[in-house]
Amino acid sequence: MSRRTFIAASTVTGAAVVAGPSLLGTGRAAAAEAPGSRVSLTVNGTRHTVTVDNRTSLLDLLREHLGLTGTKKGCDAGACGACTVLVDGRRVNGCLTLAVRLEGAEVTTIEGLAPAGNGPLHPLQQAFVDQDAFQCGYCTPGQIMSGIGCAREGHTGSPEEIREWMSGNICRCGCYVKIVRAIQQAGS
Ligand code: FES
Ligand code: FES
DSSP states (O other), X not given: OOHHHHHHHHHHHHHHHHHSOOSSOOOHHHHHHSOEEEEEEEETTEEEEEEEETTOBHHHIIIIISOOTTSOOSSSSSSSOTTEEEETTEEEEGGGSBGGGOTTOEEEOGGGSSOSSSSOXXXXXXXXXXXXXXXXXXXXXXXXXXHHHHHHTTOOSSHHHHXXXXXXXXXXXXXXXXXXXXXXXXXX
């Protein structure tokens, strides 16, 4: 096989892979062909039973099926923490968690922390406001959910400890100093 023939064959193969079912994709064509499963789970105190493509992430279930867009999609690959939610009280990356694995689970998202429209904010939400711990706000829901998990795990003893245990949550605006202060405030 000549180099030219090899490159041409590789290009065709690559296009077929991209067009086929993708772990990251949510295209209608792929979804229509994909096997689905029913899953029942509780999100912010409300029980939901949905049928989803077996490859659907918890993040996409929340955003695309349940309309809970407070949880953000950053990298969609487990590297930024923007999609952090609590599952049975533990923080997880929603983009790395398959929805079909969550039968019977209790999920808490940013929308579940305080009543919509009125009522007090969760102490960590209030601390983010008090400490001005955000700029664009895109990472903030994930930071807050992760901060709650961090506190529950008992990792808020010092700024250094908070930084270490919050290291999976990236802030492109660089608000780290204030985020740490907010978590300290809520924990004090
Ligand atoms: Fe899940 Fe970045 S969107 S870790
Ligand atoms: Fe903008 Fe964190 S506040 S990414």
